[in-house]
Amino acid sequence: MTISQVKTDDAAKAVPPVARPTEPAHIIKSDAEAIAVAKKLAAEFIKDSAKRDRERIWPAAELDAFSQSGLWSINVPKKFGGPEVSYATLAKVIEIISAADSSIGQVAQNHLGVVAAIRTVSDEAQQKLLFGEVLKGTRFGNAFSEFGSKRAVDFETRFTDGGDHVIVKGQKFYSSGALLAHLVPIVALDDEGRAWYAIADRGAPGLTVIDDWSSFGQRTTLSGTVIIDNVTVPKTHLVPGYKGYDKPTADGAIFQIIQVAVDTGIAQAAIDETIDFVRTKSRAWVDSGLERASDDPYTIQAVGDLTLRLHAAQALLEKAGYAIDRAVANPTEDSVAEAQIVTAEAKILSTEIAIAATNKLFELAGTRSTLAEHNLDRHWRNARTHTLHDPVRWKYAILGKYFLNGEKPPLHAWS
Template identity: 80%
Template sequence: MTITLDAPKAAKAKPEAVPGLPRPQKDAHVIKSDREAIEVATELAKTFLEGSSERDRTRRWPVQELDAFSQSGLWSINVPKKFGGPEVSYVTLGKVIEIISAADPSIGQIPQNHLGVLAAIRTVSDEAQQRLLFGLALRGFRFGNAFSEFGSKRAVDFETKFTDAGDHVIVNGRKFYSSGALLAHLVPIVALDDQGRAWYAIAERDAPGLTVIDDWSAFGQRTTLSGTVLLDNVRVPKTHLVPGYKGYERPTADGAIFQIIQVAVDNGIAKAAIDDTIEFVRTKSRAWVDSGVEHAWQDPYTIQAVGDLKLRLHAAQALLEKAGQAVDEAVVGATAESVARAQIAVAEAKVLSTEIAIAATNKLFELAGTRSTLAEHNLDRHWRNARTHTLHDPVRWKYAILGNYFLNGVNPPLHAWS
């Protein structure tokens, strides 16, 4: 069975439901080590880089790319060894996402919620549910997401609810920012029970009443396909009902894990922009008339600026690694103190990754010159991607979390945005 998903549905006057993809025809590879995870990500990134600009330009959906990505085993790298998974460190997981995002940040962002849900399953599910759902991930099933809601007052406010119907629940609601849902095999839905507690109701992608619409119109991260999910009496078996709220009733690393993946995406965007800046300056840019040099790459101001960008990127990468170590410690031994340390380390990394992503994608044009703005180069995609993705979890609140922790000894709040 072949499904062609090349035409952007958002261009049509009336958005249409998008059919789901077939389930994996064969089991995915299982990564054996942290080293292998990095090696596999590096090889995949070379392939993803080749078409990344054109996918952005034409908004071609990364169907084949996602199949290769999930079949590679990288979508199950945080499945515990107890259940047959690699259980790589979060240092490695962050590096994997950064590598992929430097090639194509839309592809790098899509597994964020999949990996976050796997982490939550480890924290809150019983062993039978873990064995079932981890088993699906190891086979190559992709979990999308239907978490956020467009019209709610705050990100933590949900109107989507489910009702108990015996061996299953019935879910009703409307979701937006549903990155990955369109090309997923399963869709975790954040829905409230009759006590107002948030669960992950993991529905089949083609479950009756579950409609995914490609109406994502943001100017950046264009092929994350983060559009609308409609839920009309969707049946979800209780075997697939995960008590996500338990991950925030006590200190756990769940929130920090969602956040650290955001950091890795932004670092990847920054690295790609700096790499393209260097390539353009060395091959296409002209020396400024007053510089007294023959080549643009000899300009002392350009040399200084590139050095500054590289320094700040390396600082952001170092903080990402430090944050991964703190998350690993909190996963192994979750206490109020270890979880707060992980949240703080991730918040620090998030600040720097945001700042270097914006700085690098903006500085590209200043250093490369006017011809770098030509549509044929499509270099503006770096800025558009950075400006769009860094809007996740505003850094002005990260500064507040950091200051309150260091000055007043106040631990960060426990939720998926902290």
């Protein structure tokens, strides 16, 4: 796609914007409260998660509850009235929500990543303005990636200077959360080829979000095609995202750790479903001589192995969160590299356990677990889809280069 080829034929299929919240969002007071609120929300979100996936029902009410709970502002700095919880806590929050419904967990990931980027690259006036929006309950969606470019970092969406505003033109495809967002950060290039976040109002003229996400997994992430046809964005909302990667910062690791947390959440959900099904519905194998499937020694070993590997991934996830905290507080080449490396390790293990646990579910639970009424395949579909975000085969290369030759990871959102 080139800018001159941006298609506006489907503009009539635009999903209308949603209203801003009428009441200010709650503000979390501590890390412990963040975890407690996440658990309370997850207990509600899990109830209809299978139905939402099966019928592709948007989690509109759930999303409102999530963002109004205060969990969407947990990485706003204390200086601006935010909770500024540890990134270990933030990752645990996303994991808890994702275990209940991984699509809802993913919807928040780019919002939280943009909040982190604003802290890194914006001046104080812009931080005060945008963090104020977040603390009120305003949700950021995203319009980052493009469909037809050769590489994920090759952007064709651009903006031109209009005085006190910029005019943005382009087209995006992977846009989790954009359908029900209040503001949509658009990655667009300036005349020098530098990437900025042009944060447009969801209802801005020329901004069209189309509900055409057709993946077999993560079906209700509120993603779709975003058409940006001469959209006006005030310069107050033009964030110099490129500055987060022209020197060592934790921005890339922050985007990555949220991805990891979604995957450990999916793995947790799959293991929980396996245990419940084996205990309540599965039959013991004919040759086992056992009365209960849960007494099968091979099943016991397999569940132990899966749980061990999940705990290893979760331990690295927590370790990565604290490494990111250190890199945010003191961003040096070494502290940022440490955060990237531990996060890459966690990404490898979380991908492997998400795929293994969602596949093993059916082997251990048995044939009846494949019945459509249970919709257990959603966990495998979600794991297979979400873990494709960036290939773990390249994470191994990053680790090998670092530990063998002392080569630090590249600075971008996929590393």
